Amino acid sequence: MSTTRQPEHRHAARGQTTAIDPVCGMTVRISPTALTATHQGERYYFCGAKCQTRFTAEPARFLGGDAANNATLSGEAAAPGTQWTCPMHPEIIRSAPGPCPICGMALEPMTPSESSEPSAELIDMTRRLWVGLALTLPVFVVEMGGHLFSLPAWLGGKTSSWLQFALSTPVVWWAGWPFFERGWDSLKTRHLNMFTLIAMGTGVAWVYSAVAVVAPHIFPAAFRSATGTVAVYFEAAAVIIVLVLLGQVLELRARAATGGAIRALLDLSPKTARRVNAEGGDEEVPLDQIAVGDSLRIRPGERVPVDGVLLEGRGAVDESMVTGES
Structure with a gap:
């Protein structure tokens, strides 16, 4: 055939x-x-x-000048000429990976890749999640521990505020930095999204708390306690960052699992085709060397490597992988 x-x-x-x-x-x-x-x-x-x-x-x-920089947002290997789109906004189509200008999500390749390499974005977000969680837990205990159990006297007041300041700073400004980048991009493109809210909420909470720790005297007397300290919100900013990181990791893992299922289907397709040459003989060539107009020979029991029209011969084709029928 x-x-x-x-x-x-x-x-x-x-x-x-x-x-x-x-x-x-x-x-x-x-x-x-x-x-x-x-x-x-x-x-x-x-x-x-x-x-x-x-x-x-x-x-x-x-x-294409920023393609190498944007690639870290997706980390998924793609063939040259691949176009990228947003799962939530399919009208967004770009020639390189990066964030969606509307919702801030990382763009995905329109053509599935056969590469099974782990996503660089998933690796990066997972690392940020674990580091952020390790630093946020002590902040949460110091801030909320007084409501649950008695803390040592030396851990109250200024000492507590400075400790929260030291621990929450890398959580907000390192672990949460991708959210600030996407939030800034949303302002530049005038498409506000959830990253705008996350960046503004955590950023304002941290800046307010940092000023309260460094210069509590500039606040009105009603804001200050008997010891001269001002209430801080480092714990809230750090917890929000960690929870959003957790959501990003779960989302990226789900997308990676979907990509793995697609790659499993791609593995079922043949990697070569039997092309008919000018002398009428057969030559086995890789699929990427097949051009429009080439004639291919499909022997009994072989898989059809590409779309085409039947020129001569006849045969039955198993279409169960296409139709889903058993």
């Missing part, structure tokens, strides 16, 4: 009436009034004047 491979259709945009803003990744409708810029003979469309100005100043930055 011989087949001819047909072209693959991948729609990066809805027809030819839209384009992708290379700065923010938004879908832009192509029209005579749309903001554009030309670079190396290519025309690019933008959602607003700010994106157009940023692109004009540093075009290389938005055409």
Whole structure:
């Protein structure tokens, strides 16, 4: 049985009436009034004047220059030319991994990868979670322990505040740093999301508490206790960061499990195909060397390596992996 491979259709945009803003990744409708810029003979469309100005100043930055930096957000190996999209906002399509400009989630490759390497983002978030948890537990005990059991007298007042300050600072500004980056990106793109709230809530709580520890005298007398201390909220900021990190780790693990299931299906597909050469003979070649218009020979019992049309011969094909039928 011989087949001819047909072209693959991948729609990066809805027809030819839209384009992708290379700065923010938004879908832009192509029209005579749309903001554009030309670079190396290519025309690019933008959602607003700010994106157009940023692109004009540093075009290389938005055409792959930051791909290596953004790769740490996803860490998933992908073939050259892979496009990335947001699971929550499929209209976002970019040529490199990074955060979604709308919700802040890490973009995923549109074409599943056969690589089984662990996600760098999952490894990074897991490390931040464990370090943050180890530092947050003592902060929680120091702050809330007085309500549960008696703490030594020396652990009250200023000593407690300074201890919480020392332990919570790396939790907020190291373990939670990715949330501040995504929160800042949401402000720049004017798409506020949960990372905006997390960054503002934990940041304000930490800054207020730090000022209360370093300079309690600037607060009104009503804010100060009999010992001259001001109530701090380091514990709240640290606990929020750790809980959000836990949510991110659980989400990334679920996505990794889904990716593993897809890779298991990809492993079922053949890695080579039997191509008919000009002399009518067969040659076994890797799938990435198969081009549109090539003629392939499928022998009895073999798997069909690519999509195509039947040229000659006849046979039965097991389609259970496609249809789900047993």
